[in-house]
Amino acid sequence: xxxxxxxxxxxxxxxxxxxxxxxxxxxxxxxxxxxxxxxxxxxxxxxxxxxxxxxxxxxxxxxxxxxxxxxxxxxxxxxxxxxxxxxxxxxxxxxxxxxxxxxxxxxxxxxxxxxxxxxxxxxx
Amino acid sequence: xxxxxxxxxxxxxxxxxxxxxxxxxxxxxxxxxxxxxxxxxxxxxxxxxxxxxxxxxxxxxxxxxxxxxxxxxxxxxxxxxxxxxxxxxxxxxxxxxxxxxxxxxxxxxxxxxxxxxxxxxxxx
DNA sequence: ATTATTATTGACTATTCAGTCAAAAATAAT
DNA sequence: ATTATTTTTGACTGAATAGTCAATAATAAT
Numbered sequence: 001x002x003x004x005x006x007x008x009x010x011x012x013x014x015x016x017x018x019x020x021x022x023x024x025x026x027x028x029x030x031x032x033x034x035x036x037x038x039x040x041x042x043x044x045x046x047x048x049x050x051x052x053x054x055x056x057x058x059x060x061x062x063x064x065x066x067x068x069x070x071x072x073x074x075x076x077x078x079x080x081x082x083x084x085x086x087x088x089x090x091x092x093x094x095x096x097x098x099x100x101x102x103x104x105x106x107x108x109x110x111x112x113x114x115x116x117x118x119x120x121x122x123x124x
Numbered sequence: 125x126x127x128x129x130x131x132x133x134x135x136x137x138x139x140x141x142x143x144x145x146x147x148x149x150x151x152x153x154x155x156x157x158x159x160x161x162x163x164x165x166x167x168x169x170x171x172x173x174x175x176x177x178x179x180x181x182x183x184x185x186x187x188x189x190x191x192x193x194x195x196x197x198x199x200x201x202x203x204x205x206x207x208x209x210x211x212x213x214x215x216x217x218x219x220x221x222x223x224x225x226x227x228x229x230x231x232x233x234x235x236x237x238x239x240x241x242x243x244x245x246x247x248x
Numbered sequence: 249a250t251t252a253t254t255a256t257t258g259a260c261t262a263t264t265c266a267g268t269c270a271a272a273a274a275t276a277a278t
Numbered sequence: 279a280t281t282a283t284t285t286t287t288g289a290c291t292g293a294a295t296a297g298t299c300a301a302t303a304a305t306a307a308t
Contacts, residue, residue: 002284003274024205026150030266040287041267047285051266079241080204081148090242097243106234113233117203118214119221126254127304154296164257165297171255175296 021073141182145197
């Protein structure tokens with residue numbers, strides 16, 4: 001009963017995820033998110049609860065999906081910016097790490113960060 | 125002529141550096157910096173010009189010093205948070221990378237990030 | 249001792265921030 | 279068609295933000 005959402009949360013979370021990757025977590029404002037998604041703050045808050053809720057939902061989505069760019073981008077931001085202020089995010093990273101531990105995992109992370117910061121590109 | 129500084133900029137930059145490591149760049153406010161250093165904003169601005177100037181000075185110092193914790197902490201923050209909004213910082217990282225490129229550099233970066241985020245500790 | 253120069257002080261500003269909420273709109277269920 | 283329920287809307291709030299600046303204090307150079 002009542003109306004249905006006008007937007008697809010999954011689509012919106014992709015937009016939000018890429019925005020966090022571009023600007024960082026603390027570097028992204030809610031006005032930025034409103035602008036990028038076209039969804040007004042009230043709707044965003046009623047769906048995701050808080051800015052942190054938006055990050056967590058986008059991060060979780062990225063872990064259950066195929067796009068490695070999105071996943072690595074959000075992982076880096078989660079590790080460096082968000083984990084210190086959210087035990088839930090810290091636990092999510094822990095879980096991911098426990099599941100994905102390989103001999104070259106550190107090199108993979110380092111590679112992702114070098115790519116993220118633009119110091120190396122594609123093949124390099 | 126005129127009075128000399130009451131504080132040692134090098135000491136202050138260490139305090140600022142550790143604060144940036146703890147809270148991130150965008151997560152650190154000038155009130156935080158004032159509190160930690162005991163130096164009022166006017167003096168900080170007349171010495172370092174801007175918040176970005178404070179980061180750059182602390183980062184540069186860390187690259188010319190011995191403390192690896194400080195250096196790696198600021199490198200991570202520089203790569204993930206600051207480089208996207210400062211070409212100067214991006215160049216500093218480039219220069220550092222060109223000079224310190226080794227076969228295991230990516231693993232080193234990944235290791236530093238895992239440590240920073242508390243996912244691994246000391247020996248692990 | 250005077251003075252020109254520099255540093256300190258901290259109140260102030262204008263802007264941006266995350267988050268709220270009452271009203272309006274839409275619609276699923278009956 | 280009515281109604282109960284949900285979503286949307288966007289103006290609003292109080293707090294925090296980076297940065298400024300005129301006044302004051304200190305002092306190095308003369």
